[in-house]
Amino acid sequence: MLFGVNVNNSWLHAAASVMRCKHGCLPFLYLGLPIGDDSRRIQFWKLLLDKIHKRLSAKYGQDSAGRVRFSEGVGSSWWRALNFVWSGRGLIDPRWLSDNIIRKIGDGRSTAFWADSWLEVGPLARAFGRLYDLADNKNISVADMFEAGWALNGNGWKWRRRLFAWEEELVAQCVGVLANFVLQGDATDRWVWNLHPSQSYSVRSAYSYLTASDGSSMEDFASFLWVKSVPLKVNIFIWRLFLNRLPTKDILLRRGVIEVHQDLCSTNCGKAEDAVHLFIKCDVYSQVWHLVLNWLGFSTALHVSLGGHAEQFAGLGGNSKISRNLFTIIWVSVLFVIWKDRNDRIFQMGNDSDPGHLIKI
Numbered sequence: 001m002l003f004g005v006n007v008n009n010s011w012l013h014a015a016a017s018v019m020r021c022k023h024g025c026l027p028f029l030y031l032g033l034p035i036g037d038d039s040r041r042i043q044f045w046k047l048l049l050d051k052i053h054k055r056l057s058a059k060y061g062q063d064s065a066g067r068v069r070f071s072e073g074v075g076s077s078w079w080r081a082l083n084f085v086w087s088g089r090g091l092i093d094p095r096w097l098s099d100n101i102i103r104k105i106g107d108g109r110s111t112a113f114w115a116d117s118w119l120e121v122g123p124l125a126r127a128f129g130r131l132y133d134l135a136d137n138k139n140i141s142v143a144d145m146f147e148a149g150w151a152l153n154g155n156g157w158k159w160r161r162r163l164f165a166w167e168e169e170l171v172a173q174c175v176g177v178l179a180n181f182v183l184q185g186d187a188t189d190r191w192v193w194n195l196h197p198s199q200s201y202s203v204r205s206a207y208s209y210l211t212a213s214d215g216s217s218m219e220d221f222a223s224f225l226w227v228k229s230v231p232l233k234v235n236i237f238i239w240r241l242f243l244n245r246l247p248t249k250d251i252l253l254r255r256g257v258i259e260v261h262q263d264l265c266s267t268n269c270g271k272a273e274d275a276v277h278l279f280i281k282c283d284v285y286s287q288v289w290h291l292v293l294n295w296l297g298f299s300t301a302l303h304v305s306l307g308g309h310a311e312q313f314a315g316l317g318g319n320s321k322i323s324r325n326l327f328t329i330i331w332v333s334v335l336f337v338i339w340k341d342r343n344d345r346i347f348q349m350g351n352d353s354d355p356g357h358l359i360k361i
Helices: 009-020 042-060 076-086 129-134 142-148 165-178 203-212 214-224 232-240 249-254 275-281 285-296 306-314 321-347
Strands: 028-030 033-035 101-104 190-192
Touching: 033 042, 129 165, 129 306, 142 306, 214 306, 214 321, 232 321, 275 285, 275 306, 306 321
Parallel strands: none
Antiparallel strands: 028 033, 101 190
């Protein structure tokens, strides 16, 4: 089958005759999707969604409203399986959807205190995983918790056992997060979409978020990836950095690996650790960049974004290919040394705050 793009039908017919095949027109259906149509339109996905709905309805049945009726746990595991496929390819953060659908609290009656995302820190079960594990009222609502008392010694806190001292400190931090939060008794709880000013879901806002994530900006950093004179492990490190896939503490916190109180920078600068802070803004590691600049004979203020920092540093010696390549090697080397030192501080309990010992280039 021959299809033409921006060609007239007579030319397409003649070409099909020469090639002795049939010809068609766009859009056409392939695997349930209209190929050649606008994928940003809801209608584009309707045929596929209808087919999925039909299959699931046949397997699990429907309720009186025509919705698929899942037994407990089936629907969530099905969605997790789909999400795993996409996130496994490195296309999206596996929590991109749940992190952008949050609860707008009214009276708090229909929102789970621990499990739902209704605070800036996300679900308390994730932000304070240790406390959630120890809680004896995991299914309590926000309203019931508020009425019982979520102050430091409130009756809302029910534990399976007596807390250790460091766990009591976690409770104090959680209480601090809840401070000054007031319920609105005349309103009901509702879901809101965090990626649009209207707080209502739209295909365009989700599409814009996904296409702006990770891969769409990689072309801007192409000259800093896979540098021939740099070891493979360093190139992989830089690639993960630009993809925001390094296990920095903000990522670990979002994945529930660490608690809220563990997200501070390992240099004891007092700031939360993310990639930009760690490699550029940290009070300790920013001194490393100043020492490197002095060594190279430059005196300048460096950009505070990752892309801007990379481009500015690579251009310090001019725009010739040899010069940019040399300064790019220095740039990625400094980043890798910072990363290794950061890991040493965490896993070997190092606390040397002198940036001079980091200059190993």
